[in-house]
Amino acid sequence: MKDYVKLCLLLFIVLIVCPGAALVFSDEFKSAESPPVSAEISDVPAEIPVVSDEFSFSGENIKILITKTGEITEIPITEYITYCILAETPPDYETAALEANAVILNTYAVRQIVKQSQNPDPKLMGADVSDDFTEFQAFLDETSAENLYGEDFTKIYKKINGIVLKMQKRIIVSDDEPIIAAMHRCSPGQTASALDVWGTDIPYLVSVDSSFDKTYEQFTAEEIFTPAEIKARFSTEVNINFNDDIAKWINITTSSHSGVVTTVKVGDKTITGTDFRRILNLQSAAFAVTFDGENFTVKTTGSGHAVGLSRYGSNEMAKRGATWEEIILHYYPGTEIANIEVRS
Numbered sequence: 001m002k003d004y005v006k007l008c009l010l011l012f013i014v015l016i017v018c019p020g021a022a023l024v025f026s027d028e029f030k031s032a033e034s035p036p037v038s039a040e041i042s043d044v045p046a047e048i049p050v051v052s053d054e055f056s057f058s059g060e061n062i063k064i065l066i067t068k069t070g071e072i073t074e075i076p077i078t079e080y081i082t083y084c085i086l087a088e089t090p091p092d093y094e095t096a097a098l099e100a101n102a103v104i105l106n107t108y109a110v111r112q113i114v115k116q117s118q119n120p121d122p123k124l125m126g127a128d129v130s131d132d133f134t135e136f137q138a139f140l141d142e143t144s145a146e147n148l149y150g151e152d153f154t155k156i157y158k159k160i161n162g163i164v165l166k167m168q169k170r171i172i173v174s175d176d177e178p179i180i181a182a183m184h185r186c187s188p189g190q191t192a193s194a195l196d197v198w199g200t201d202i203p204y205l206v207s208v209d210s211s212f213d214k215t216y217e218q219f220t221a222e223e224i225f226t227p228a229e230i231k232a233r234f235s236t237e238v239n240i241n242f243n244d245d246i247a248k249w250i251n252i253t254t255s256s257h258s259g260v261v262t263t264v265k266v267g268d269k270t271i272t273g274t275d276f277r278r279i280l281n282l283q284s285a286a287f288a289v290t291f292d293g294e295n296f297t298v299k300t301t302g303s304g305h306a307v308g309l310s311r312y313g314s315n316e317m318a319k320r321g322a323t324w325e326e327i328i329l330h331y332y333p334g335t336e337i338a339n340i341e342v343r344s
Helices: 002-017 077-088 095-118 142-166 194-198 211-215 227-237 273-280 311-319 324-331
Strands: 050-058 061-066 071-076 170-174 220-225 250-255 261-266 269-272 287-291 296-301 336-343
Touching (some): 061 095, 071 077, 077 095, 095 170, 095 324, 211 311, 220 227, 261 273, 269 273, 273 287, 324 336
Parallel strands (some): 050 336
Antiparallel strands (some): 250 261, 261 269, 287 296
């Protein structure tokens, strides 16, 4: 970890010489999944801002806590990113979309490594990340990836790893720090802001158009719950009282500009839409609830928390000719792409 401590010192020096190029870390958010706006990408700036000053990155490994065993494994960052992509992104996505994913995950890995060298999280026991997808990026180990992709594993791994190696010198920064690399599978047609989902305003994690997501095969989903199931699930999570009028048990009180539910009243308590989604294990927090006299039906749109880059939306942009830079700047407006020198 000494190499990464040296990196931290170097970055603060870079900040003095070149504002906008240093890595200063803030609290993370889980990475763990709309008004009509033009679906075109014409709002992407013609010139892609690139930070020319290079960060010198000595040391190329990342330490991963394996939650089942408590062991820590250390692998190259590029290998880690490859297995993160294999865990969540279809390998047949367009090259530009895969390149954007690689840059975002590289940003995430660099941020996490330096952050843990500065202020270690005791829960990680000396690791930089964990394989717990509810707290960190989803990750497949080699055996799991081989089982998932079968006889095509070697070919797919080579393809994705080649893209990761190509993009390994790129990270994304905003306002003198690397971005919080939030991604999700598919938005409700408009991404959500960090303020709406997590309660914290982050300038580049704002609601942007992702209308292409509406063509996703699993864009909508329905879950049916009996009143007994609703009472049981929420009563174990929150101190909620339910009256005899079952039809009034669930009422959405506020929703965001993107369609994500921000608050919902369940029984006599008002909770966040994110908590409602978690308790019922829903596909997203963009939902509507109906009661037919017997059961509750919850219909969701999109998949994931809806903040940051939509993986499906990024692929649809790529199909229409967008570059990886344009994809990143669309989903993270106001950010910059920085070069990072990787030394072995």
